[in-house]
């Protein structure tokens with residue numbers, strides 16, 4: 349993010365410590381993650397230490413501190429999807445790419461995430477690739493799709 353884009357975000361806040369979480373949310377919405385540069389700028393703006401920011405932000409699993417992969421696959425592990433085989437879908441992705449949930453491929457092509465519920469439980473098990481929801485997913489079908497995304 350460029351300097352003036354940070355300024356634009358900061359202009360919506362007064363610079364008090366209570367602005368920290370909403371600020372980080374906006375930065376992550378904009379960039380997909382919170383970079384070391386963003387932490388430095390927020391620390392300066394709120395007049396708190398970078399360590400304080402990490403201390404608070406790492407408490408929230410929603411925040412991520414590394415750049416996401418180019419394509420994101422989210423396997424829903426919510427209860428409804430889990431009982432319909434979501435776990436097997438997650439294992440299939442893991443085997444195929446040799447990564448675990450929360451990791452990305454070394455070439456930065458794919459980001460592997462879990463979701464707690466994608467809001468369409470009756471269609472489970474559900475997988476989301478970028479913005480698109482894929483309902484009633486089966487392992488064979490998912491493997492086919494993963495090959496197409498290679």
Ligand code: FES
Pocket residue numbers: 424425426427428429430464465466467468469470472474
């Ligand atoms: S539990 Fe998977 S969509 Fe709700």
